Amino acid sequence: MPIPPNELSASEISQATRAGTLSCEAVVRACLEHIATREPAVQAWQYIDAEGAIAQARALDAGSARGPLHGVPFGAKDIIDTHDMPTEYGSPIHRGHRPDRDAACIALMRRAGAVLVGKTVTTEFANVHPGKTRHPLDPARTPGGSSSGSAAAVAAAMVPLALGTQTTASTIRPASFCGVVGYRPTWSDLRLSGVMEAAGSLDTLGLMARSVADIALLRAVLLGVEPRALPAETAKPRIGFCRTHLWENAESTTQRLLEDAASRLAAAGASVKDAVLPSAFTRIPEAHKAVSSFEFTRNFSWEIAHHWDRISETLRNGRIKDGLATTFERYREARELLSACRQTLDQFFDNYDILLTPAAAGEAPVGLHSTGYTGFCSIWTSTHVPALTLPLLQGPSGLPIGVQLVARRDRDRDLFGFAQWIRRALR
Amino acid sequence: MPIPPNELSASEISQATRAGTLSCEAVVRACLEHIATREPAVQAWQYIDAEGAIAQARALDAGSARGPLHGVPFGAKDIIDTHDMPTEYGSPIHRGHRPDRDAACIALMRRAGAVLVGKTVTTEFANVHPGKTRHPLDPARTPGGSSSGSAAAVAAAMVPLALGTQTTASTIRPASFCGVVGYRPTWSDLRLSGVMEAAGSLDTLGLMARSVADIALLRAVLLGVEPRALPAETAKPRIGFCRTHLWENAESTTQRLLEDAASRLAAAGASVKDAVLPSAFTRIPEAHKAVSSFEFTRNFSWEIAHHWDRISETLRNGRIKDGLATTFERYREARELLSACRQTLDQFFDNYDILLTPAAAGEAPVGLHSTGYTGFCSIWTSTHVPALTLPLLQGPSGLPIGVQLVARRDRDRDLFGFAQWIRRALR
Incomplete structure (x- = not known):
């Protein structure tokens, strides 16, 4: 039996549509039908433009352009501006808002032939107050956030690709919870024009897919x-197994699974050594909080x-309260610490190709009031390095747990290559 | 005879309105009346909301809040979003566009009691294709750009304060040409949420005023x-007189005037030494071009x-053509050079409190087709340091030429203090 088009990867779709063995319309329709089936339970979407997506697919089928994402359906976090769909930033304040242009990332994807199916649910202003999305494998659990809908939509095979963002853990964590590949690029590589700024010195886009090859594409x-x-x-990579000073915040199953993964990678021929970050890095979570707030x-x-x-009470009494209490002097001091840690980490990577580290504390927690613990991402977000999570582990309830891989700044392509090696070695 | 309210500084206005000796409405009306007189010749404004400004001034007079900019009228470059005025980014593509929120900078100024009078003319997308604005002292000359209207409006005493931005020379150069104080802050200090991104790794806000105290406020x-x-x-400052490798691009009068200023500062008791930048800095203009494009x-x-x-031919055949021809590898190499120069410059400042350097090649050139030479700003923009131009020199046609002062990253307040000293010494 052939694989339904909505379950194909972006690379497979693009190959088939460009070869003419599959129409863009058929792919988009398959995704829309699957969304119709799964959306009542998952609620990944803030807005769906089914008619528009079909029309665009037909236009692609009829046209002569054959871009690298020809006919690939995708979703975009609803803090990313679109000229033909509302963009509400996860807040009732902006209900029904219609930007007059596409964000750079949307325009670049559409130029490559990708078809925007709709806008995915975000937490309020990409912070922590949750949206309506549920975990695709267990509706009693959070999908993580803030790119909640993007992770859930890709995990539920509604679309092969989705755009999110990350200021703390907003891509890696939901990708880990939902069981997809999540990628946070070297800071400043991918343009954010038309994307709501949360905290510019930390913000990046976040990419979600079901394969590393799709992320690279x-x-x-x-x-x-x-x-x-x-x-x-x-x-074979030189792997630093980096528990971080937050290790005790990982669940014991997660600790055991990661330690086991490290052993299996060593058995597969990788060099695996314990990597202990310099002590200044223990101050990163507090510095990240000061800068972002x-x-x-x-x-x-x-x-x-x-x-x-x-504005939600959660946001008022959390990020905003913190931000109003943060002096400019404290902000600058925190910013300097992060800047110094970035330099240090560049040197640290002389000894490792990649670091292996937790993506989250464990499986997606039960309950929809919180999107989970962020600690395992803030160190890497703050240091501007590329990070990728692979859905390689399974927790006590049978739900996915990600393995986070981190590389030196500007080594994103190398990260992808080593991730492929690790995925093969651990499967 | 009392000074007309439109000629007062922001600090003077705020002091008077808070003391109750001047009403916000009187200030705003004085500015609007002066705009009505001067605007036909200067054309600094893309949009003026006279009724809205008067209504806000009245509300401020009637209310109890007394913010630090109470009743201070200002203009904002038309790439900065406003919820109650169009924002057109200097392009016919966005004619009539109405954002649904204020940019962070606008909201912060309004919260402080400032009254937005209107949107000032920008070049197309804050690049080089000029808008309609003319030099306030000579309509045959460019006001400079891209923050053309902001500089002209402050110079023409239409408003005491205006917001611009800088990605290359877009604040310092028009401020130098028009004869106002222009300030480009340490990169990333001032939030750009709601401001059109030109090139995020270089963009900052740019502030225009008629005094250093107003800039600090x-x-x-x-x-x-x-x-x-x-x-x-x-x-007394330790001044590095930094001609830069572009010195020959300065007009001979400018060279002579700056050398004379350096001598007078030494005579006034400052330590003045020739400061020669490391040779890597000669590669900054090309690297800046690669990164920004x-x-x-x-x-x-x-x-x-x-x-x-x-899109204008100027932009298509300039920045866009360059950007499409720039590979990611070249971009990253250029970005690394700029990053390395930033570190080097931090050390360079161990020997100097500030650098004294040209703001522009000379007076505003005749002709409205170009906004002038940018070379004397791209080194400082690229290295993320704070820069200030003071209107202290006078060229052969009697028009202003700025003196650019540059300080170490994060030393913006020190820069203001030394600028006050220099202003006094050179007057």
Whole structure:
């Protein structure tokens, strides 16, 4: 029996549509039908433009352009502007808002032939107050956030690709919970024009897919460069097993699974050594909080001034309260610490190709009130390094747990190559 | 005879309105009347909301809040989003566009009591294709750009404060040409949420005023912190006279005037030494071009895909052509060079409190087709340091030429203090 088009990867779809063995319309219809079936339980979407997506697919089928994402359906987190769909930033304040242009990332994907199916659910302003999305494998659990709908939609095979963002853990964590590949690029590689700023010195796009090859393909499109296949062979990586000082916040099953994974990678021929970060890195989570809160609170000055009563209590008493209490001196001191840690980490990577580290504390927690613990991401977000989570582990309830891989700044392609090696070794 | 309210500084206005000796309405009306007189010749404004400004001034007079910019009228470059005025980014593509929120900077200024009078003219997408604005002292000359209207409006005493931005020379150069104080902050200090991104790794806000004290006041408001008066006394600065490798691009009069200024500062007791930048800095202008073009071109992917014929030839054959020709490898190499120069410059400043350097090649050139030479700013923009231009020199046609002062990253307050000292010494 052939694989239903909605379960294909972006690379497979693009290959088939470009070869003419599958129409863009058939792919888009398959995704829309699957969304219709699964959406009542998952609620990944803030907005779906079924008619528009079908029309675009037909136009692609009829046209002569054959871009690298020809006919690939995707979703985009609803903090990313679109000229033909509402963009509400996860807040009632912006209900029905219609930007007049596409964000750079949307325009680049559409130029490559991708079809935007709709906008995926975000937490309020990409912070922590949750949206309506549920975990695709267990509706009693959070999908994680803030890119909740993007992770859930890709995991539920509604679309092969989705765009999210990350300021703390907003891509890696939901990808880990939902069981997809999540990627947070080297900071500043991918343009954020038209994407709501949460905290600019930390924000990046976040990419969700079901394979590393798809992540690499999407990254090339977003860089505006010609996609190149990943090398078939990669040298065995020098892996630093980096528990971090937050290790005790990982569940014991997660600890055991990761330690087991490290052993299996060593058995497969990788060099695996314990990697202990310099002590200054223990101060990163607090510094990250100061930087992100200071910037976030100023970014939302308009909402705070005009719509205080429509901001959630969670946000008011969390990020905004923290941001208002953070002095400029404290902000600058925290920013300097993060900057120094970035330099240090560059050197640290002289001894490792990649670091193996937790993506989250464990499986997606039960309950929809919280999107989970963020600690295992803030170190890497703050240091601007590329990070990838692979859905390779399974927790006590049978739900996915990600393995986070981190590389030196600017080594995103190498990260993908080593991730492929690790995926093969651990399967 | 009392000074007309439109000629007062922001600090003077705020002091008078808070003391109750001047009403906000009177200030706003004085500015609007002066705009009505001067605007036909200067054309600084893309949009003026006279009724809205008067209504806001009345509300401020009637209310109890007394913010640090109480009743201070200002203009904002038309790439900065406003919820109650169009924002057109200097392009016919976005004619009539109405954002649904204020940019962070606008919201912070309004919260401080400032009254937005209107949107000032920008070049197309803050790049080089000029808008309609003319030099306030000579309509045959460019006001500079891209923050053309902001500089002209402050110079023409239409408003005491205006917001611009800088990605290359877009604040310092028009401020130098028009004869106002222009300030480009340490990169990333002031939030850009709601401001059109040109090239994110270089973009900052740019502040225009007629005094250094006003710049310091506005900066505090934009940081969301309590304004503090600048120290009355400053130690005599250790000045590095930095001609840069582009010195021959300065007009001979400018060279002579700056050399004379350096001598007078030494005579006034400052330590003045020739400061020669490391040779790697000669590669900055080309690296700046690669980084800004690469980022800019991707940011405007939507406009390029949908409205190619409404983009100026200047932009198509300039920045966009360059950006499309820049590979990711070249971009990254250029980005690394700039990053390395930033570290080097931090050390370089061990020997100097500030650098004295040209703001522009000379007076505003005759002709409205170009906004002038940018070379003297791209080194400082690229290295993320704070820069200030003071209107202290006068060229052969009697028009202003700025003196650019540059300080170490994060030393913006020190820069203001030394600028006050230099202003006094050179007057």
